[in-house]
Amino acid sequence: MSAAAARPAWRALLRLRRGYSVLLVLAAWETASRAGAVNTFLLPPASEVLVNLWNLATEGRLLFHLAESLLRVAAGLGLAVAAGIPLGLWKARSRLADAVLDPVMAFWFPVPKVGLIPLALLFFGFAHGSKIALVFADALLPLVVATYHGALHTDRRLIWSARAMGDSERRILWRVVLPAALPQIFTGLRLAVTVSLLVVFLAEMVASSSGLGHVMIYALRTLETKDVFSALVTISLIAFLADWLVIQARRRVLVWHA
Amino acid sequence: MAASAAKIVVRGLAKEFADRTTGRAVPAIGGLDLDVLAREFVCLLGPSGCGKSTLLYVLGGFVSATAGTVLIDGKPVGPPGPDRGIIFQEYALFPWLTVLDNVMYGIRGAASPAERRARAEALIAKVHLNGFEGHYPRHLSGGMKQRVAIARTLAHDPDILLADEPFGALDTQTRTLMQEELLRIWEADRKTILFVTHSVEEAVILADRVVVMTARPGRIKADIAVPLPRPRDYDALVRDPVAIELRAELWRLVKEEVVRARGAG
Ligand SMILES: Nc1ncnc2c1ncn2[C@@H]1O[C@H](COP(=O)(O)OP(=O)(O)OP(=O)(O)O)[C@@H](O)[C@H]1O
Ligand SMILES: [Mg+2]
Numbered sequence: 001m002s003a004a005a006a007r008p009a010w011r012a013l014l015r016l017r018r019g020y021s022v023l024l025v026l027a028a029w030e031t032a033s034r035a036g037a038v039n040t041f042l043l044p045p046a047s048e049v050l051v052n053l054w055n056l057a058t059e060g061r062l063l064f065h066l067a068e069s070l071l072r073v074a075a076g077l078g079l080a081v082a083a084g085i086p087l088g089l090w091k092a093r094s095r096l097a098d099a100v101l102d103p104v105m106a107f108w109f110p111v112p113k114v115g116l117i118p119l120a121l122l123f124f125g126f127a128h129g130s131k132i133a134l135v136f137a138d139a140l141l142p143l144v145v146a147t148y149h150g151a152l153h154t155d156r157r158l159i160w161s162a163r164a165m166g167d168s169e170r171r172i173l174w175r176v177v178l179p180a181a182l183p184q185i186f187t188g189l190r191l192a193v194t195v196s197l198l199v200v201f202l203a204e205m206v207a208s209s210s211g212l213g214h215v216m217i218y219a220l221r222t223l224e225t226k227d228v229f230s231a232l233v234t235i236s237l238i239a240f241l242a243d244w245l246v247i248q249a250r251r252r253v254l255v256w257h258a
Numbered sequence: 259m260a261a262s263a264a265k266i267v268v269r270g271l272a273k274e275f276a277d278r279t280t281g282r283a284v285p286a287i288g289g290l291d292l293d294v295l296a297r298e299f300v301c302l303l304g305p306s307g308c309g310k311s312t313l314l315y316v317l318g319g320f321v322s323a324t325a326g327t328v329l330i331d332g333k334p335v336g337p338p339g340p341d342r343g344i345i346f347q348e349y350a351l352f353p354w355l356t357v358l359d360n361v362m363y364g365i366r367g368a369a370s371p372a373e374r375r376a377r378a379e380a381l382i383a384k385v386h387l388n389g390f391e392g393h394y395p396r397h398l399s400g401g402m403k404q405r406v407a408i409a410r411t412l413a414h415d416p417d418i419l420l421a422d423e424p425f426g427a428l429d430t431q432t433r434t435l436m437q438e439e440l441l442r443i444w445e446a447d448r449k450t451i452l453f454v455t456h457s458v459e460e461a462v463i464l465a466d467r468v469v470v471m472t473a474r475p476g477r478i479k480a481d482i483a484v485p486l487p488r489p490r491d492y493d494a495l496v497r498d499p500v501a502i503e504l505r506a507e508l509w510r511l512v513k514e515e516v517v518r519a520r521g522a523g
Contacts (some may be wrong), residue, residue: 105427163320164338256394258396
């Protein structure tokens, strides 16, 4: 067998390996449930959950809650990106900013942000406001830190080259420091996306009348385990898709990067 | 000749750095005097660590001197600006910009985007990189990157070109070609060039005048004119008795300082 002939098939297999592992989990789940290894009330068969998920989706209720969750994540994450990247750049390029932000961040970093849920509810209400605020609070730090580290290690000769070509410091920040930090920013963004989803579902479980987290906790209270699992599958799917989107965006934006 | 007539005038330049661990002041340049005339091509030779890069950085306005005066066109050196172009040893191209965009970055003024593009394309052709306009730096060889860096620096049409061992990382063949290209460009449009090199051969091929620096803290040890006609013929210079003599003399001067630098530890 020639290596050249084997290669495309092998590549295709590698591409599918993610899909395979998902299928494997589903198969194991189905078997465990059907074989009676686990009580079907606690663990309904995968096929029934998927059918249930389909029904919920076509009936429209699930899509409404999904949209609610996604809206909150998008708003919170968008605000965190809009604030975090400039803050990180500023911290890297200004001693004053570094002196001001360092203690604040050192204090903020270890705070268990779940503890803020009651405060967020108090300040921003039970609807979108509190969830958006919590997502923002959690997604901000990874973005600031990643941008800061990426910007800090900008090759000084690139900055000097730009200066020698007559660029103002402000222009250098956007045209040199920001692109130089982009690879790191994407790493921070990936982390921020994961954290945002976690936070939004958690906050919705604790106090909300909408969103996937709410669907899950409501199903649990009414002992609708199929609904619990349907929400879980949806959440996992969303997390997987969001991560995939970030990776694709990174590949497109960083074509120049090795 | 009055000193004030020179394009670049350096008097008593000293630069100290703070040692990172001890915090003590370490002298990098110690009382350096240098004149460079307008449109002159001066090569700077010296042992590693003698302050050659630091001198260029002071002239470029990137770092400030500890003592002494630096005049450019009779005025104290200002912050970095497009009047002085700098070429770094490690190319320093923007990795996120294509060849065309890197070169266009340097083009300023009221020119329209179409004019800027046309000028960038002309410069790219000048350094023989046609067809590579859309490539990113990471897809280019060292010699190609250095040519882009030269084109980008020429794009803002500086009066003074500061070059820090620009061909140091290149193989011998590429290096020779790049030297010929640089000379061709310079002979068509003579700028004032201060060119740092480790290579005695390179200095003799390129320069009107070669300045040898002492070991750290760097001062001027010798200032030697290169009485070879232009345009210079690379092959002829290999056997030219004047060039051979000059190379031997420069090598002797540099070697003394390299030995001294070693001894000083
Ligand atoms: N930012 C800095 N902080 C501390 N010391 C420095 C700094 N920059 C340069 N030096 C020191 O100053 C001296 C001169 O450095 P410089 O880079 O100018 O030498 P050079 O002649 O260009 O050497 P090379 O030929 O190896 O490039 C060296 O001893 C170096 O260690
Ligand atoms: Mg150097």
